[in-house]
Amino acid sequence: MRFVLTTLTLALILATTSTWAEWKMLPDKSHLSFVSIKKEHVAETHTFKSLQGSVNDAGIGTVSVDLASVDTRIESRDKQLRETLFQIKEHPTAVYTVGLDDTTVTRISELPAGDQLTITLDGELSLHGAKQPLSADVIVTKSGVNRVQVASARPVVVQAEKFGLVEGINKLAEIASLTSISYAVPVSFVLTFDVLTP
Numbered sequence: 001m002r003f004v005l006t007t008l009t010l011a012l013i014l015a016t017t018s019t020w021a022e023w024k025m026l027p028d029k030s031h032l033s034f035v036s037i038k039k040e041h042v043a044e045t046h047t048f049k050s051l052q053g054s055v056n057d058a059g060i061g062t063v064s065v066d067l068a069s070v071d072t073r074i075e076s077r078d079k080q081l082r083e084t085l086f087q088i089k090e091h092p093t094a095v096y097t098v099g100l101d102d103t104t105v106t107r108i109s110e111l112p113a114g115d116q117l118t119i120t121l122d123g124e125l126s127l128h129g130a131k132q133p134l135s136a137d138v139i140v141t142k143s144g145v146n147r148v149q150v151a152s153a154r155p156v157v158v159q160a161e162k163f164g165l166v167e168g169i170n171k172l173a174e175i176a177s178l179t180s181i182s183y184a185v186p187v188s189f190v191l192t193f194d195v196l197t198p
Helices: 002-019 075-086 102-109 166-175
Strands: 022-025 031-038 042-048 051-056 060-066 093-099 116-127 130-144 147-152 156-159 184-195
Touching: 051 184, 075 166, 102 116, 130 156
Parallel strands: none
Antiparallel strands: 022 051, 022 184, 031 042, 031 184, 051 060, 060 093, 093 116, 116 130, 130 147, 147 184, 156 184
């Protein structure tokens, strides 16, 4: 009986360890969008087509956004965003990095399939040559034994002035003959990760 219990305990430990060995984002099941607000009251939603992400066995998560993949459904505007705002030749990606502590890892790994919890991620955003702390309230859903979905509980607001983007935004407004474009940019996301077992 003791041998059976010991074996069961070891199996549970190994299962928990392998669950967090590595998480790999599924780009085709992940989505990130942002809202631009112009002329004070006109809001438009845009997306990025290319995302990559993972969580390693130490609980370090990263999400990388290919800024060249911006999609506003207007090609000329996409070109201006790539060249004038993001300056993708010098700054091709935006990267969000966050460390998950042991308590958070345990809570997520012990979630039954179909259940969810809300947590706050305190991470760092690297964008346009600047790095700034950025928190995000997210809903984590265990959508299967080997699958986790992380979605914004509310939009994360990125402040353009913290990342040296104000000049680029002003140039965009001038090119488009707009009276204003907001420096505060709400970002929303749904990110799906699969477990890679060793």
